[in-house]
Amino acid sequence: MNIGLISIVPETVPVTSHSLIVLKNFGKLKKHKHSITIKKFFCENDKNEILNRILSGNFEIIGFSSYLWNSKLIKWLAAKIKEINKNIFIIVGGIQLSTEPEKTLLENPGIDIVIQGEGEIPFYNVIDNLASKKYCFQDIKNVCFRDENGDIKRNSKDDLMKLDDINYTLTMDNEDELEIVSYESFRGCIWSCRYCAWGELNKVRFYSEEKVMADLEYIFSLPKLRTLAFVDSNFFIYKKRALKFLKYMNSLNEKRKQERYPLIFPYFETNAESLDDDLIDELLKFPYDFKEGKFLKFGLQSSDKDTLKESNRRFNLEKFKSNYNKIINKGLKEVSVEIICGLPGDTLEKYKKTLDFLISDLNVEYFQSYFFSIVPGSYFWYHAGDYGLEFEKEAPHNIIQSNSFSKEDLCEADKLSYYLQLIYQSMKRIKRFVDKKVEKDKMKLYEKIIDFIYNNYKEYFCPSRHCSDNSIGKDLRRMVTPEYQKIKMDIINGAIDIIKNYNE
Numbered sequence: 024m025n026i027g028l029i030s031i032v033p034e035t036v037p038v039t040s041h042s043l044i045v046l047k048n049f050g051k052l053k054k055h056k057h058s059i060t061i062k063k064f065f066c067e068n069d070k071n072e073i074l075n076r077i078l079s080g081n082f083e084i085i086g087f088s089s090y091l092w093n094s095k096l097i098k099w100l101a102a103k104i105k106e107i108n109k110n111i112f113i114i115v116g117g118i119q120l121s122t123e124p125e126k127t128l129l130e131n132p133g134i135d136i137v138i139q140g141e142g143e144i145p146f147y148n149v150i151d152n153l154a155s156k157k158y159c160f161q162d163i164k165n166v167c168f169r170d171e172n173g174d175i176k177r178n179s180k181d182d183l184m185k186l187d188d189i190n191y192t193l194t195m196d197n198e199d200e201l202e203i204v205s206y207e208s209f210r211g212c213i214w215s216c217r218y219c220a221w222g223e224l225n226k227v228r229f230y231s232e233e234k235v236m237a238d239l240e241y242i243f244s245l246p247k248l249r250t251l252a253f254v255d256s257n258f259f260i261y262k263k264r265a266l267k268f269l270k271y272m273n274s275l276n277e278k279r280k281q282e283r284y285p286l287i288f289p290y291f292e293t294n295a296e297s298l299d300d301d302l303i304d305e306l307l308k309f310p311y312d313f314k315e316g317k318f319l320k321f322g323l324q325s326s327d328k329d330t331l332k333e334s335n336r337r338f339n340l341e342k343f344k345s346n347y348n349k350i351i352n353k354g355l356k357e358v359s360v361e362i363i364c365g366l367p368g369d370t371l372e373k374y375k376k377t378l379d380f381l382i383s384d385l386n387v388e389y390f391q392s393y394f395f396s397i398v399p400g401s402y403f404w405y406h407a408g409d410y411g412l413e414f415e416k417e418a419p420h421n422i423i424q425s426n427s428f429s430k431e432d433l434c435e436a437d438k439l440s441y442y443l444q445l446i447y448q449s450m451k452r453i454k455r456f457v458d459k460k461v462e463k464d465k466m467k468l469y470e471k472i473i474d475f476i477y478n479n480y481k482e483y484f485c486p487s488r489h490c491s492d493n494s495i496g497k498d499l500r501r502m503v504t505p506e507y508q509k510i511k512m513d514i515i516n517g518a519i520d521i522i523k524n525y526n527e
């Protein structure tokens with residue numbers, strides 16, 4: 024059968040979904056010699072162009088992997104594809120559209136089947152069923168479908184399989200051209216932060232060390248590759264394993280040097296507490312080049328103990344600080360720290376303290392604030408009522424207000440995070456002046472600077488819901504244009520006046 028797997032990611036995450044690569048290479052599926060093509064798109068692409076390019080594949084079956092950033096588009100595409108050719112069979116998976124699969128089918132007649140949980144086995148079974156023209160899915164675990172009367176049925180879930188039973192051999196399309204790939208060395212998470220669906224749904228399972236090392240060898244043979252983005256929940260939790268892989272990657276980079284291939288930088292989003300001296304020393308051997316991006320992202324989320332406790336986020340502030348400082352002091356400067364704006368139990372005052380912790384205590388160079396999104400399948404999704412969480416109906420389900428955060432306070436927190444990020448990313452001169460003027464309580468001074476920018480220049484920046492990568496990204500791109508250069512200079516000069524006249 025001619026099968027299309029569709030990957031749609033934001034421009035800020037320019038990498039094909041690893042789960043689709045595994046699905047394409049899944050041994051059982053491969054044996055049947057179906058034609059399987061992965062088509063890649065960005066969420067920012069014109070949706071009609073995406074539609075036309077998908078249709079040009081003449082697929083009989085189309086599979087979409089949904090996430091917060093693409094589910095609205097997938098629903099639109101499924102409806103359009105069905106309108107144009109009702110014989111194309113459409114399968115969706117991924118947490119966003121499979122947490123409430125009946126609702127997805129009810130509201131989206133274009134979608135034929137929703138797969139819940141890990142996709143490999145149910146996807147294979149559905150394809151096998153369609154290839155043999157049976158069209159009855161009641162014996163396939165982990166799927167939700169319409170029966171012959173059009174009634175929606177959800178089958179029971181299967182036990183999670185051992186990862187090595189997935190038996191896939193890693194290969195990629197356009198091997199010689201790839202500059203960035205993603206990879207997962209284990210599935211699941213040992214923690215269960217309540218804002219995240221990762222630990223809530225998946226118990227930890229590993230690919231064998233031999234399998235991961237074979238995959239790394241393949242990845243490190245790709246001639247143009249620069250970035251290897253690990254999408255593990257926390258690569259460093261299993262120290263011995265992580266250390267072995269880091270060492271192996273460093274040795275593979277040595278080989279690349281001899282072959283005159285560009286060296287590869289691994290990228291991790293992780294919890295800083297999981298690192299230790301050995302891991303840090305091995306990380307420092309990678310020739311990180313920060314013109315290429317931030318390669319370590321540490322999830323802090325909040326500096327407030329009670330907010331973290333409410334989120335069931337295990338956290339040791341001292342260890343976080345000490346590991347962060349160790350990395351920075353050893354020379355790995357451009358690490359980014361991530362926080363969440365609007366968590367249950369948090370308030371505007373506590374959130375300002377988190378921002379202050381970032382810029383005064385940690386003295387970060389880079390940070391990212393995400394607006395709290397109520398992720399389908401997460402604890403907070405199921406217990407939203409307990410916290411008075413009111414959130415947007417459409418993905419990414421951003422928080423509107425909660426018992427602890429009023430709408431007005433969220434707007435204020437959003438504004439502060441947005442302008443602080445703009446300053447940190449594109450007006451570093453202001454940061455340098457602030458750092459010289461004050462060591463502690465920097466946020467108080469930044470509030471004055473942000474008020475000045477907001478009151479005089481807000482029309483030049485994104486008007487609402489600031490804390491999304493996209494709006495900041497767009498504004499940052501605009502800020503290099505000649506018109507913005509002038510505004511930027513005016514802002515910097517105004518800010519410097521405020522700093523000079525500031526008395527603590």
Ligand SMILES: C[S@@+](CC[C@H](N)C(=O)[O-])C[C@H]1O[C@@H](n2cnc3c(N)ncnc32)[C@H](O)[C@@H]1O
Pocket residue numbers: 218219256257292293294295321322323324361362363393394395396397398
């Ligand atoms: C993919 S997560 C994984 C991070 C890593 N496992 C950790 O625990 O630090 C990356 C970042 O996304 C952000 N994030 C996760 N869930 C979120 C949510 N529900 N709303 C907003 N941001 C979220 C957090 O800042 C987190 O550090």
Ligand code: SF4
Pocket residue numbers: 212213214215216219220221222223256257294322
């Ligand atoms: S935020 Fe990180 S540590 Fe917490 S459950 Fe999600 S993946 Fe695991």
